[in-house]
Amino acid sequence: AVGERPFRVAIVGSGPAGFYAAARLLSKQNDAVVDMYEKLPVPFGLARYGVAPDHPEVKNCEEKFEEVATSSRFNFVGNIDIGNDLPLSSLKPHYDAILFAYGASEDKELGIPGEKALRSVYSARSFVGWYNGLPEHRDLDPDLSSGEDAVIVGQGNVALDVARILLTDVDILRKTDIASHAVEALAKSKIKRVRVVGRRGPLQAAFTIKEARELLQLPSVSFELIRKEVFPPDEVINGLPRAQKRLMQLLAKGSATDPQTATKSWALDFLLSPKCLNWDPIHPYHLTHAHFCRNELDPSDPFNPSAKVTPKHLSSGLRAEVKLPCSVFFRSVGYKSLPLPGLEDLGIQFDEQRGIIPNDGFGRVKSPLESGETQKLPDGSLISHLPGLYCAGWVKRGPTGVIASTMTDAFTTVDTILQDLASHQGSGSMLHAPGHSTGLGWDGVKAEADRRGLRATSWQDWRRIDAVEREKGQEKGKVREKITRVQDMLDVVG
């Protein structure tokens, strides 16, 4: 406890990291009060806007989050973009601790010619946002009808989500919480063939068995067997750890659907790095091919799971290349966190290289003084992190890992906060920087939000939006019909 008043914590972001952190904090610290800030009017981050609509079981975590929000010590402050709508400096004076859990809102680019200029080239992030009804990508209107071939670069689970959405029978998707505009566009889609392309080999692919199996089991969708030259031989597969062995066996077996009767197909291409995108000279900006350079695995040990790839050259010395026809192209090579404006005012030097808030692995935000210098606190202790500042989730670890690992990570951060609180008990607010917090939390911040004309949404507001979405969904025989524009959400809450 911080004296006689509650222990006030601001959490920035309402995705899995923010919610699991709130759950842990409220259950472990009786006097903790949490204000959760979210830039959208609605909660849940990528659980709502990333996880594929045909994976409803993954979204079950939202039930746990709903339960957390019933606590009288939990307060949701939606529709406020921290750092843009409201400066971080207006939060800091009112909290004992701030926990950054704002995820990764950008994506990595390939940096190849044509990526920006051509139509029909999309990031998986925007496509996923579009089919999941994320307001930012509501109007993406992806070109799914200029041709029949899609190429996806990247071989993680997000890439397989994109492939599955493109290949699944739209009447199955219709029953999920997929956005209606996406159903309409997918119903008209002409895409028949999807190639999912990776820089490395099958043993290095990042997708997991569940996602691969789902694609292999899609009715009327065939799978092009992987070329023998790039696929590990049986003796290598037999020696692999169980999960990887099963994945390789699954890929080797392929799909039961006969290519002759299939209406659609997909393939995995390995050892290809994108070089450029080509367009039709008669129809400028009209994508026709994706151009790749071939790679090879270290020839001395090609089926070692940690083998490095190097560029493959022809006997002429030229780089071996290949062109894949495509009318639509997706890059799916990872998400990226950005620094919140104003982090530097709190003394945080965002790690641009790794795209994370620098931290000690336990969630304490590192001080830029880390290299060599330390800070001396009034109580005499030495620290190399910034008191009262913490992070969790993708902005802490980088954009990898599932909801379960994000939960573990958020729990670690909260345990760290509570450890710090216990070891600095009585030294005042902002954990151990005395006199820096009023402890008022949102009650102290609200005046500044009002002054700026911001309209914060509460948990009650979300419940109303949720109810409307479920009601509209019911009319259409689906779980929910998401409201896909911020203004429409605000209109619901009045």
Ligand code: FAD
């Ligand atoms: P996020 O979920 O991104 O939450 C961050 C929140 O912060 C967002 O709500 C955002 O709006 C908010 N925010 C951002 N900036 C600000 C700001 N300035 N002010 C206030 N709020 C802000 N995991 C699984 O277990 N199963 C799956 O099937 C699965 N599918 C996935 C599919 C896709 C396409 C993606 C991208 C991820 C998937 N994951 C899946 C991974 C899972 O979504 C992540 O592990 C998890 O969401 C990370 O949680 P987070 O809280 O760190 O980030």
